Amino acid sequence: MAPLLVLVAVLVLEAAVRADGQTGFLSIDCGLEADDSYPDDLTGITYIPDGRYTDAGENHKVTTVYRDAWWGPDTRTLYTVRSFPFTEGQRNCYSLPTDVKSKYLVRLEFLYGNYDGLDSSSLKFNLTLGVNHWDTVSLDNTDDNYGYNAYEAVFVAWASWVPICLVNIGQGTPFVSTVELRPIGILPYPVVMGNVSLSMYDRCNVGSSPDDDKLVRYPDDQYDRFWFTDANTEADPLTTNISTQSTIQPSTEFAVPSPVLQKAVVPSGNSTKLVFFSDQLDALLHDHFVILHFADFQNKKSREFTVSIDNGVQSSPYSTPYLKGLSVTGGWSSNSEGKYNFTIAATATSALPVILNAYEVYGRIIHDNATTFSQDFDAIMAIKYEYGIKKNWMGDPDLSNSELNGSISNSFTLFTALKYLNLSCNQLNGTIPDSLLKNNGSIDFSYESDGNMCKTHATPSLSRNTLAVSVVAPVLVLAILVLAYLIWRAKRKLNTSSTDLAMVPELMGAPGHITNHWDHLQKPENRRFTYQELEKFTENFKRLIGHGGFGHVYYGCLEDSTEVAVKMRSELSSHGLNEFLAEDHLALVYEYMSRGNLCDYLRGKTGMGEILNWKTRVRVALETAQGLDYLHKGCNLPIIHGDVKTNNILLGQNFKAKIADFGLSKTYHSDSQTHISAAAAGSMGYIDPEYYTTGRLTESSDVYSFGVVLLEITTGEPPIIPENGHIVQRVKQKIVSGNISSVADAHLGGDYNVSSMWKVVNIAMMCTTDIATQRQKMADVVVQLKESLDLVEVHGDRGDMENLASDTMHYVTDRLTDSSDVDSFGVVLLEVTIGEPPIIPGNSHIIQCVMQMVTGNINSVADERLGGSRCCDDIASQRPMIHAIEGKPRTRGSSWGLVFNVHVWSIGKMKKPLIAGFGK
Numbered sequence: 001m002a003p004l005l006v007l008v009a010v011l012v013l014e015a016a017v018r019a020d021g022q023t024g025f026l027s028i029d030c031g032l033e034a035d036d037s038y039p040d041d042l043t044g045i046t047y048i049p050d051g052r053y054t055d056a057g058e059n060h061k062v063t064t065v066y067r068d069a070w071w072g073p074d075t076r077t078l079y080t081v082r083s084f085p086f087t088e089g090q091r092n093c094y095s096l097p098t099d100v101k102s103k104y105l106v107r108l109e110f111l112y113g114n115y116d117g118l119d120s121s122s123l124k125f126n127l128t129l130g131v132n133h134w135d136t137v138s139l140d141n142t143d144d145n146y147g148y149n150a151y152e153a154v155f156v157a158w159a160s161w162v163p164i165c166l167v168n169i170g171q172g173t174p175f176v177s178t179v180e181l182r183p184i185g186i187l188p189y190p191v192v193m194g195n196v197s198l199s200m201y202d203r204c205n206v207g208s209s210p211d212d213d214k215l216v217r218y219p220d221d222q223y224d225r226f227w228f229t230d231a232n233t234e235a236d237p238l239t240t241n242i243s244t245q246s247t248i249q250p251s252t253e254f255a256v257p258s259p260v261l262q263k264a265v266v267p268s269g270n271s272t273k274l275v276f277f278s279d280q281l282d283a284l285l286h287d288h289f290v291i292l293h294f295a296d297f298q299n300k301k302s303r304e305f306t307v308s309i310d311n312g313v314q315s316s317p318y319s320t321p322y323l324k325g326l327s328v329t330g331g332w333s334s335n336s337e338g339k340y341n342f343t344i345a346a347t348a349t350s351a352l353p354v355i356l357n358a359y360e361v362y363g364r365i366i367h368d369n370a371t372t373f374s375q376d377f378d379a380i381m382a383i384k385y386e387y388g389i390k391k392n393w394m395g396d397p398d399l400s401n402s403e404l405n406g407s408i409s410n411s412f413t414l415f416t417a418l419k420y421l422n423l424s425c426n427q428l429n430g431t432i433p434d435s436l437l438k439n440n441g442s443i444d445f446s447y448e449s450d451g452n453m454c455k456t457h458a459t460p461s462l463s464r465n466t467l468a469v470s471v472v473a474p475v476l477v478l479a480i481l482v483l484a485y486l487i488w489r490a491k492r493k494l495n496t497s498s499t500d501l502a503m504v505p506e507l508m509g510a511p512g513h514i515t516n517h518w519d520h521l522q523k524p525e526n527r528r529f530t531y532q533e534l535e536k537f538t539e540n541f542k543r544l545i546g547h548g549g550f551g552h553v554y555y556g557c558l559e560d561s562t563e564v565a566v567k568m569r570s571e572l573s574s575h576g577l578n579e580f581l582a583e584d585h586l587a588l589v590y591e592y593m594s595r596g597n598l599c600d601y602l603r604g605k606t607g608m609g610e611i612l613n614w615k616t617r618v619r620v621a622l623e624t625a626q627g628l629d630y631l632h633k634g635c636n637l638p639i640i641h642g643d644v645k646t647n648n649i650l651l652g653q654n655f656k657a658k659i660a661d662f663g664l665s666k667t668y669h670s671d672s673q674t675h676i677s678a679a680a681a682g683s684m685g686y687i688d689p690e691y692y693t694t695g696r697l698t699e700s701s702d703v704y705s706f707g708v709v710l711l712e713i714t715t716g717e718p719p720i721i722p723e724n725g726h727i728v729q730r731v732k733q734k735i736v737s738g739n740i741s742s743v744a745d746a747h748l749g750g751d752y753n754v755s756s757m758w759k760v761v762n763i764a765m766m767c768t769t770d771i772a773t774q775r776q777k778m779a780d781v782v783v784q785l786k787e788s789l790d791l792v793e794v795h796g797d798r799g800d801m802e803n804l805a806s807d808t809m810h811y812v813t814d815r816l817t818d819s820s821d822v823d824s825f826g827v828v829l830l831e832v833t834i835g836e837p838p839i840i841p842g843n844s845h846i847i848q849c850v851m852q853m854v855t856g857n858i859n860s861v862a863d864e865r866l867g868g869s870r871c872c873d874d875i876a877s878q879r880p881m882i883h884a885i886e887g888k889p890r891t892r893g894s895s896w897g898l899v900f901n902v903h904v905w906s907i908g909k910m911k912k913p914l915i916a917g918f919g920k
Helices: 002-019 064-069 374-387 410-414 434-438 451-455 466-491 512-517 531-537 598-603 614-634 663-672 699-715 727-735 754-767 778-795 809-813 818-834 846-853
Strands: 026-029 058-061 080-083 091-097 103-111 122-129 132-140 148-156 161-171 178-183 196-205 239-243 263-267 273-277 287-295 304-309 325-334 341-346 358-366 405-407 420-422 427-429 444-446 544-548 551-557 563-568 587-591 649-651 657-659
Touching: 026 091, 091 178, 103 161, 122 148, 132 148, 132 196, 132 358, 148 358, 263 273, 287 341, 304 325, 531 551, 531 563, 598 649, 598 699, 614 649, 614 657, 614 699, 614 754, 614 778, 699 727, 699 754, 699 778, 727 754, 754 778
Parallel strands: 405 427, 420 444
Antiparallel strands: 026 178, 058 080, 091 161, 103 148, 103 178, 122 132, 122 161, 148 196, 196 358, 239 263, 273 341, 287 325, 287 358, 304 341, 544 551, 551 563, 563 587, 649 657
């Protein structure tokens, strides 16, 4: 293995160094003479010949008349082409060096330029990314483009070499002018993963003028993306082009260059929206992804808008930051006509009209065809360079008649999925590696070298010598025996060979600071079980304790009496390998949680009539939050759970909680490194609203789901009740009244700490805000839940009816304002007026109590000069300013049981602080 890795590393490093001095940039001028290279005048990027990256094709030059007339992207890189005049259906590929699991942008440019003298009016041929269809190249030589087009894709490398191929489909000879490869880091285009790539359909610098012939690319764009001018916006009477010379800071996620963000379009006249749409059909766009880029440079007034893509639901409002980039992704959209459209509309509160600086539209490349294993592909390339082979090896290479000389390389032993190896008709000598001889039976291996037969190019299957036959015959008998054995094993439904079944610690409690919640199951997390052991521990899978989309779950007991649950993958599971780690992992073994899941306790489905008290609920929430915090920040690779819900919170003895089913999320995350696939499973009612517009799950998605769980713990209700809406909206409507009893689970019977419950509801509201960036981190949630639990442990479940003098709108808007202080002060005034605490025994709030006493006329109780009723108005804007509530000290009779003096000054008159106990 070591020689292969060294060879691949040397080749990749050499390619990178020769590229252009930009780390990882590879810039190939196709058709350029060998050993020639040059720096591009405008970008400084060095272009090199393509001989090292393809062995097929012919070099040509475009005609002089096209060079002189060409007005498009500059320019020398397009003077030469490599064409592939071969059989229809044949793939002709460039093998590009990459780092496995790194993200790249690849671009191919085409300028026909009548290089073949045929003066073809149009050409079509296919592009593939690996073995998967990328796009169909369509070139029109009759328009002003002179047969020019550029095609880009963004992908995650699956091997050390990635083939980019041109396929003849009978509508013109495939050719290419340039091939460019650019590493783009982890952040851009987060929807791109190992199994999903993007094919660029449009990238438009909408504020640019058609007269501006400067294509924005490197060095302005660090990833060397092409930002094309929009030929339509300047002529559109509904839009106006604007620009600035101020430098604009790009967003970190997409890094749109400042020259693009310095130009924009806004609606003309009194229009409040911008509408963009495609007017052509393209099968690629049946499934497409839109990215909109914004930057505000006019002034610092507010500019707020919503986005609707393909006539879908309007997004939450966005605000453009001043002189900073903002990118909005729309998630995957489908349109049976192959068109796209998007609308940007100003909100009622926006002081400025909407704006747009640039947009991108991509189609989806699905990697649904089998690809050569990465190690096998690396081995192929190593053999090719080791023997100096110059053949068009694209697909499964045939090594026969390849003029191989010398001994058989050890690189042949590195294949992991080799089925056929034909070394016949070469000049090889020496011994055959032992590992190849041992595999002669699992692979079809031909290696004879009879000179006369090779000259006639005889069929290899007819030229095998006696040794080959003597090897194949016993192997055939052995294969029959093995097949019979496998059929016998299949009848038992699971493989009982020496393949081990992995034990995965699927339950996550708290991180290290509460290690007492972890038992010894976490220590041997690499322990592996054979099928026979699992049969023994489960008494032949006797006790079924659960089932799901992945298969059945059985109770088991290890040799040391440790109780476990064994999850077996069902042969009928539709999720299959995508969600169950890998094909040979047929089972997961994890700790048995004897009390089931939290959902059953909240819904009363345990069959034991047991109700979780408030203290236990808060502790379960805290332990779950600690587990999620550990997944997000405590692991070497952060893990996004993706399916946080009460069903996945399991309870052990003494109701110790652990979060379950995160192991599968880790598999997805290892592939993408930043987020979960758009196809990742979630549960209705728990899914982050932004997931529907961005198409990705992030840490904040887990935070949102956990906020829903907190509301379930508080109310005992499911996330969605038909005809009653979502739990977040239901709770928001109830807490505005300030009456926590309207929110609390009736099964608690009023036996809970009011302050603790309010704190939990407040945390939940902050977790479930629609805008992901405004949500709390799990680490902050853990701290606040500890405080909520402390309130219960210090004051008891019932606790003191503490002064709840805080604006209930804070729980809805997640914002504290001047009117919040006014609301709290109004509660104080009502306390003074009627001599009662904010929460009246029976858990009614003082406002409701007073309104009930006076049948809605609060002024009959509240002193007019104190303005108590006005301060507590439900509409914040109707509450008076502090300086408007001025009056003389007032004394009431002893029948009230108190003497009260109030004087509130306006801020301008304040000489010394009159109110103590300021918070943050």
